């Protein structure tokens with residue numbers, strides 16, 4: 139099949155799967171990540187077709203949306219073979235989406251240029267104003283508070299505390315979002331992450347000022 143037709147088929151497939159998701163994996167997240175992946179792929183000289191296809195499919199297998207990660211990956215594999223995607227490209231896409239998730243930042247670094255591009259694109263959508271919006275949306279979906287001054291915050295929680303549902307949206311910044319800048323793979327991605335990262339820092343400063351009402355005191 140023509141690459142451009144295949145990309146359109148992938149868009150339709152993903153849109154249908156993620157249309158009604160409110161956990162931060164909605165179609166528009168995919169749209170933004172795919173656009174960013176193409177920008178990065180051009181700057182980094184990566185394979186555009188593999189990057190675009192992997193970006194489109196990257197969240198389909200997520201554990202939150204499937205009975206298991208394996209079941210999710212099988213869904214993607216089946217779709218790729220039903221479309222007759224060339225073996226090598228299909229394998230590469232499978233390899234990218236099965237290795238790129240965050241997993242507490244402990245996953246081994248991804249190995250191919252295309253995987254580095256798609257992972258950076260996904261991470262860029264997890265920081266900055268976009269990342270802030272998604273985090274609060276996700277926390278609401280999960281039933282967490284926006285912030286709790288009596289809970290440990292401004293530091294990483296222990297696994298035990300996390301399991302007991304004591305995380306908050308603000309805490310997620312320390313658990314993950316503020317770490318992403320230093321985990322970027324590509325030079326272009328690192329550069330793009332800088333301004334989104336400082337925007338989050340400014341947001342947190344303002345958040346704490348307003349929380350305490352310090353911004354209301356005449357100086």
Ligand code: ADP
Nearest residue numbers: 161162260264269272273276277305306307310
């Ligand atoms: P992705 O791989 O697309 O970044 P994730 O499943 O890791 O997706 O998360 C979806 C969105 O929700 C991201 O913006 C992420 O930062 C945010 N998120 C993930 N876990 C939490 C959490 N425990 N609390 C708040 N936000 C979260």
Ligand code: NI
Nearest residue numbers: 171196197260
């Ligand atoms: Ni994603």
